[in-house]
Amino acid sequence: MKERKIIHIDMDAFYASVEQRDHPEWRxxxxxxxxxxxxxxxxxxxxxxxxxxxxxxMSSVKAKRLCPELIFAPLRMNxxxxxxxxxxxxxxxxxxxxxxxxxxxxxxDVTENKKGIELAVDIAKEIKKRIREELGxxxxxxxxxxxFLAKVASDYRKPDGLCTIHPSEAxxxxxxxxxxxxWGVGKVxxxxxxxxxxxxxxxxxxxxxxxxxxxFGKAGQLYYNFARGIDLRPVEPxxxxxxxxxxxxxxxxxxxxxxxxxxxxxxxxxxxxxxxxSGFKGYTLTLKIKFNDFTxxxxxxxxxxxxxxxxxxxxxxxxxxxDVDLTNHPIRLLGLSVSNPWExxxxxxxxxxxxxxx
Numbered sequence: 001m002k003e004r005k006i007i008h009i010d011m012d013a014f015y016a017s018v019e020q021r022d023h024p025e026w027r028x029x030x031x032x033x034x035x036x037x038x039x040x041x042x043x044x045x046x047x048x049x050x051x052x053x054x055x056x057x058m059s060s061v062k063a064k065r066l067c068p069e070l071i072f073a074p075l076r077m078n079x080x081x082x083x084x085x086x087x088x089x090x091x092x093x094x095x096x097x098x099x100x101x102x103x104x105x106x107x108x109d110v111t112e113n114k115k116g117i118e119l120a121v122d123i124a125k126e127i128k129k130r131i132r133e134e135l136g137x138x139x140x141x142x143x144x145x146x147x148f149l150a151k152v153a154s155d156y157r158k159p160d161g162l163c164t165i166h167p168s169e170a171x172x173x174x175x176x177x178x179x180x181x182x183w184g185v186g187k188v189x190x191x192x193x194x195x196x197x198x199x200x201x202x203x204x205x206x207x208x209x210x211x212x213x214x215x216f217g218k219a220g221q222l223y224y225n226f227a228r229g230i231d232l233r234p235v236e237p238x239x240x241x242x243x244x245x246x247x248x249x250x251x252x253x254x255x256x257x258x259x260x261x262x263x264x265x266x267x268x269x270x271x272x273x274x275x276x277x278s279g280f281k282g283y284t285l286t287l288k289i290k291f292n293d294f295t296x297x298x299x300x301x302x303x304x305x306x307x308x309x310x311x312x313x314x315x316x317x318x319x320x321x322x323d324v325d326l327t328n329h330p331i332r333l334l335g336l337s338v339s340n341p342w343e344x345x346x347x348x349x350x351x352x353x354x355x356x357x358x
Contacts, residue, residue: 005120014104015044146231175202245337253330281306288335
């Protein structure tokens with residue numbers, strides 16, 4: 001089998017970099033995309049802001065406390081989407097096998113590329129150069145023989161990074177990789193791994209498949225493979241929509257039950273609008289709640305028919321809400337999503353009523 005050539009392109013501080021590009025007076029200064037209000041949340045932070053400890057998803061109040069000189073730029077999603085499309089058009093000049101992960105990052109399979117360039121690293125260099133010259137923005141790139149390693153490589157020398165992990169060097173690289181750098185290992189999983197004595201790739205590789213599966217379920221197989229440089233997932237140009245959702249962050253915390261139900265109604269109405277616009281149909285409804293201390297709860301319920309109307313969704317949303325203890329827990333955010341895509345087949349399995357507790 002021919003060795004694959006995978007590139008992962010990741011725009012550096014994308015939203016913030018666009019704002020600094022379009023506003024020269026902000027260049028070199030700590031900047032975030034978000035609103036400087038009590039309930040505001042940071043959507044993106046420039047590298048100058050990150051030096052103060054400011055990060056995306058942080059509250060605007062905390063960000064400003066860390067960096068009093070912080071510049072707040074309003075979110076301009078239409079601008080970011082337009083620039084993302086321009087970046088995508090550059091990708092298309094090299095390959096049609098493009099898997100977008102978000103507006104600012106994507107995988108490219110350049111094993112067979114349109115320009116007949118032999119080395120994937122040369123393609124990555126060209127793409128980085130064109131993004132800089134044509135759009136005035138900086139991208140980092142990772143090159144390897146699978147998606148896991150290409151993703152890790154793109155993060156390795158940020159910002160403006162370019163890193164290639166060759167098959168002959170992969171195992172040594174993985175062995176020295178901190179466990180936090182593994183794809184799919186978040187803060188909670190990393191903490192558990194540390195408690196189990198797994199701090200890097202070498203220690204992860206010493207763990208048996210049985211042990212990892214016992215401790216981490218299905219993800220155990222993924223970690224077992226990654227520790228050995230194995231990732232057979234293809235670059236998928238067309239990704240099936242898995243869910244449709246929406247959420248609302250409130251100006252003031254919700255405490256009164258009637259107020260919570262009213263806001264839940266408005267979130268459900270917005271969800272219906274998005275379902276109608278996308279044409280998506282699914283069997284599972286998920287309620288997401290974020291409290292004022294930033295802890296989260298989620299509840300899910302599945303039915304044996306697609307959830308597409310307010311009459312179907314709102315009662316289920318209320319049922320899920322009733323299962324959450326709201327006593328002395330002011331609510332900051334409510335979200336609803338429909339997942340588990342509907343398939344037009346005459347023989348679907350009956351789906352039992354189920355709850356997912358987290």
